[in-house]
Amino acid sequence: MINAFMVCCKKDERLVRLNAVLDRLVLTDEIKADIRTNPKEFLTDLDEVLAADTDDLLILVDKKHVLPSTYAPTDLVPVENTSYMKTNRPGHSLRKPVYEGLKTMCKAAKADGYTMLISSTYRSYQYQDGLYKRYIKIYGEEATAKFSAKPGTSQHQLGVVIDFGNVEDSFAETDESKWLEENAEKYGFALSFPKGYEDVTGFKWECWQYRYIGLQAIAMQRKWFGDINQYLHEFVDMWKKIDNVQ
Ligand SMILES: [Zn+2]
Secondary structure (H helix, E strand, C coil), rough: HHHHHHHHHHHHHHHHHHHHHHCCCCCCCCHHHHHHHHHHHHHHHHHHHEEEEEECCCCCCCCCCCCCCCCCCCCCCEECCECEEEEECCCCEEEEEHHHHHHHHHHHHHHHHCCCEECCCCCCCCHHHHHHHHHHHHCCCHHHHHCCCCCCCHHHHHHCCEECCCHHHHHHHHHHHHHHHHHHHCCEEEEEEECCCCCHHEEEEEEEEEEEEEHHHHHHHHHCCCHHHHHHHCCCCCCCCCCCCC
């Protein structure tokens, strides 16, 4: 009797928490309606994603969610130049699980006839600071803010994203980019800044930047968040913040 009562209250608490999270987020009406119509199924999927995220890959970083200057991942590993994956210069590094995912994906691309070029990976706060200041000198503050991240607001500081190819819009026309569009999600990678979502992500479309989140999180992003990575991260971030709703 007591157990049944406790289970019932725990369930209610989670529903209250879910509604509180949805009330605070923008998302879209469609996404919210889907979740509110099937909260049990959603929470089951969410539990699986959070349980699978043992490497703590799901961290929201954007213009409103800023990393401290002292933040650096502790599991960075060097990225090697190989036959199946080229680097544009020495000195690249990524978080270990991200690098493992990247190697698997690039081997699959190579098997299909494409050699991926790695152009940018982990960037420290200090590196981003220097980059941003250089851009401001050339392009001015307003223009720079649209395509480059202020220090602390770049996903590169997390060590979980990769810039592929020439890091220009023309990359989208290449076979390598088309392969990524078609296949990256099969290997746990999501496009950070999709076309048409500048208002949501805070950054203009970047066909070259992919973020590793793992297969479970990709499945959740596709099923519940319109396949938009920013929405998934905003949700997870708020869910973790509101862990005790009265
Ligand atoms: Zn990038």
